Amino acid sequence: MSESPYQVIAAELRRRIETGELQPGERVPSTRSLVRDFGVAMATATKALRALQDERLVHASPGVGTIVGPPPRTSRTRPGPAARNGPGVGPSPRTARAPAPRTAQASAPRNEPGSDSGSGLALDRGQVVRMGIAIADAEGLPAVSMRRIAAELGVSTMALYRHVGGKETLVLQMVDAAFGEFPLPALYGDWRARVTTVAQTQWSAYRAHLWLAGAVSVGRPQVLPQILPHTDALLAAFKPLDKTTAMYAVISVFGYVRGLAQAMETEAQAEQDTGLTADDWAERQSEQMATLIAAGNLTAFRDLLSDDWDFDYDLDQLFAFGLELMLDGLAVRL
Known part of the structure; x- marks a missing residue:
């Protein structure tokens, strides 16, 4: 039995990764590139990338694309304040902070926007929404769940609720953000x-x-x-x-x-x-x-x-x- 188109694409990308043509941390071709290069539909290209994600050969990075390597995980040994590495960037082993003294923790604002104190990962609402959109674009809206987004971002599921509420609220924010990519131009004529x-x-x-x-x-x-x-x-x-x-x-x-x-x-x-x-x-x-x-x-x-x-x-x-x-x-x- 011949391989389906998405399996052919996945096999080629897998070969590039295994031979070192695509190095860990590098971007793999986008779905649009795969559509153009292999002459397939968008759904076929996204299914190929999803197959590689299931094998943990690649992972989706919000605002960047699909990256070679398994999704990054955050250390959960001790909860502490989020490291301030900028939006969407988690602490590296070298920059992660030790838990602050009790007096400093008491004076810090609770549920500070842009941070996830439960995981040590800098997190904001926009990052969560963008990840939801990325998953929906690749696999459809049913694939979007709080657990899935948390796994992709390397945070606890409960951390997401502090930023976007439940899934229904998240989907509304995804819809709003998606339309926001296409603002109405100036309207002229009749x-x-x-x-x-x-x-x-x-x-x-x-x-x-x-x-x-x-x-x-x-x-x-x-x-x-x-x-x-x-x-x-x-x-x-x-x-x-x-x-x-x-x-x-x-x-x-x-x-x-x-x-x-x-x-x-x-x-x-x-x-x-x-x-x-x-x-x-x-x-x-x-x-x-x-x-x-x-x-x-x-x-x-x-x-x-x-x-x-x-x-x-x-x-x-x-x-x-x-x-x-x-x-x-x-x-x-x-």
Whole structure:
């Protein structure tokens, strides 16, 4: 049985590590590089890196990438104040501080922001959120857990709760941070141009983080600093409408972009599970489809496929096409 694409990538990276081509502490190629070099989908590349993480040959480092070597662990022999090595940097054996005298500890503020006094590791909320995003990007939102993040950062699970609360709160912060990577640009032009800009900005965020669409709610929208400007911009664009119609229009735009974006994660997961691209899958269905078309006398399908017409299923094109249809309908109301 031939190896699946992700196994081929993992084997090549494993070879580079074992031969010393990739040294401990060095970055391995990013998922985007693997997508480009091996001609695979993002999900396949992330699955290859995950396989190496499971073998403890590499580990994810927030803000850096995937690094050769097992994840660093923090000494837990004696709890003490966090070493001040800067955001996201834990104490090395040479710089770790001894426990402070009782008088100094008594005068120090409790739960000081940016520190994890239980593990000796400098830790802040942004670092925890970034690690959650990194895990979700690589493996999907279900893989994110407080225990998993704590293990990756080398801290106690309870330390995370002091910084981000529970998982539900963490996911909200991840959503807000992910949208924050794509701030709304200045909006110009008529209502249609402004709505298009808002929708395209959201699409870019969903494209960068495949888990994000599934974490955003339309019926119970999250009140987050990075999302509210999107709602405000759409409400301003739909101002000629009455308030109820305008709100339905806003929800419709949000729902359209989010709904189509969820197809990206579904497709990535399907390709990861089957090893088949959408084109590969369609090719394998062609014979069965031809049989069903003939048996059911499906004339429109028969005419569509009569001249070996080849359909290019492109989600970016589908997004732009569907958005134009939606805006054409809204134009009638406006």
